[in-house]
Amino acid sequence: MTELEFPVAPPRTDGALTEVAPGVLWMRIRMPIALDHINVWLLRGDDGWTIVDTGLPTDETRALWERVITQNLDGAPVEAVVCTHFHYDHAGLASWLGERFKVPLYMSLGEFLMMRMFARVTEIVLQPEERRFFAQAGMPAERATRVFAALGSDPFLPPRLDQFRRLRAGDVLTIGPRRWKVIIGEGHSPEHVCLYSGQDGLLIGGDQLLPGITSNVMVNAFEPDGNPLALWLESLDRLERCRDDTLVLPSHQKVFRGAQVRVQQLRDHHRQQLETLQRRLAEQGECTAYEAMLALYPHLRGAANDLMALGETTAHLSWLRHRGLIGRRLDPDDIFRYNVTKAAADEEMHW
Numbered sequence: 001m002t003e004l005e006f007p008v009a010p011p012r013t014d015g016a017l018t019e020v021a022p023g024v025l026w027m028r029i030r031m032p033i034a035l036d037h038i039n040v041w042l043l044r045g046d047d048g049w050t051i052v053d054t055g056l057p058t059d060e061t062r063a064l065w066e067r068v069i070t071q072n073l074d075g076a077p078v079e080a081v082v083c084t085h086f087h088y089d090h091a092g093l094a095s096w097l098g099e100r101f102k103v104p105l106y107m108s109l110g111e112f113l114m115m116r117m118f119a120r121v122t123e124i125v126l127q128p129e130e131r132r133f134f135a136q137a138g139m140p141a142e143r144a145t146r147v148f149a150a151l152g153s154d155p156f157l158p159p160r161l162d163q164f165r166r167l168r169a170g171d172v173l174t175i176g177p178r179r180w181k182v183i184i185g186e187g188h189s190p191e192h193v194c195l196y197s198g199q200d201g202l203l204i205g206g207d208q209l210l211p212g213i214t215s216n217v218m219v220n221a222f223e224p225d226g227n228p229l230a231l232w233l234e235s236l237d238r239l240e241r242c243r244d245d246t247l248v249l250p251s252h253q254k255v256f257r258g259a260q261v262r263v264q265q266l267r268d269h270h271r272q273q274l275e276t277l278q279r280r281l282a283e284q285g286e287c288t289a290y291e292a293m294l295a296l297y298p299h300l301r302g303a304a305n306d307l308m309a310l311g312e313t314t315a316h317l318s319w320l321r322h323r324g325l326i327g328r329r330l331d332p333d334d335i336f337r338y339n340v341t342k343a344a345a346d347e348e349m350h351w
């Protein structure tokens with residue numbers, strides 16, 4: 001296979017359900033943001049349904065779930081909710097669904113804790129470490145202030161989660177006739193759950209394997225020396241081992257075949273970004289993360305995009321730095337400047 005295949009037409013976003021494999025239903029939920037929908041999955045068990053991912057915490061989404069669960073699921077109850085990761089389009093209604101239908105919530109520990117941490121995001125953005133991260137990246141104070149304001153006033157902030165059931169790498173969830181093995185992805189979120197049925201060649205990929213967009217991989221202020229791109233690339237290696245004919249059920253866009261092709265496209269994308277940064281540094285000698293961001297993303301609009309772009313640029317700079325291909329210096333003005341190291345200047349990047 002050299003190209004992705006999209007064998008299933010997507011359902012409408014009004015609660016319509018499309019069966020993508022026996023007992024596996026695809027529902028699309030509208031979202032009032034640039035990424036205008038999320039895919040969620042309903043898995044038929046012996047006695048009821050398991051919901052995978054929830055949509056954003058809005059009245060419209062709650063009403064949609066009420067209607068679908070009471071009218072469209074053959075009268076069988078909801079048994080459980082699984083969230084692939086903590087981002088609010090995936091887990092924003094986890095606590096509501098759990099309380100409303102009295103069902104357990106399955107997540108990884110990493111995602112559960114992140115969700116609890118971000119329930120206090122308004123306190124987090126006031127921390128001096130948070131502000132220093134942006135200042136040290138060289139982002140002008142005015143622009144950074146806009147980012148904090150956006151972070152601290154997220155309209156989709158869900159309530160704090162209080163309890164969960166833990167999913168770990170290699171765990172198996174048996175739902176109806178099917179065994180789903182947990183594959184953990186890192187880099188986009190700390191401990192992202194994918195569910196893989198090797199028997200049927202089905203992968204619920206979450207945001208780890210999207211067909212037409214690249215998931216945000218960012219360095220965060222709370223882990224400023226992290227190397228999330230290395231974690232992300234390692235995760236792609238794990239997903240590449242799925243069966244050739246695996247039908248990938250991604251969280252956004254269309255269901256597709258061609259996991260290996262997509263993995264390679266994503267690797268190529270990140271390699272290009274890394275090469276662009278290396279070339280720029282070789283030409284200019286040094287730059288801040290903010291200047292590198294403007295080079296990679298010259299047409300940014302809005303504070304949320306600034307946040308993701310700065311984090312993503314820093315993730316690429318960090319990958320190069322952890323490899324010893326570039327260096328970093330904290331100048332007396334408390335801004336990090338990246339530069340080409342002497343040893344790496346003539347060396348080809350090994351991939």
Ligand SMILES: [Zn+2]
Binds near residue numbers: 085087188
């Ligand atoms: Zn996500």
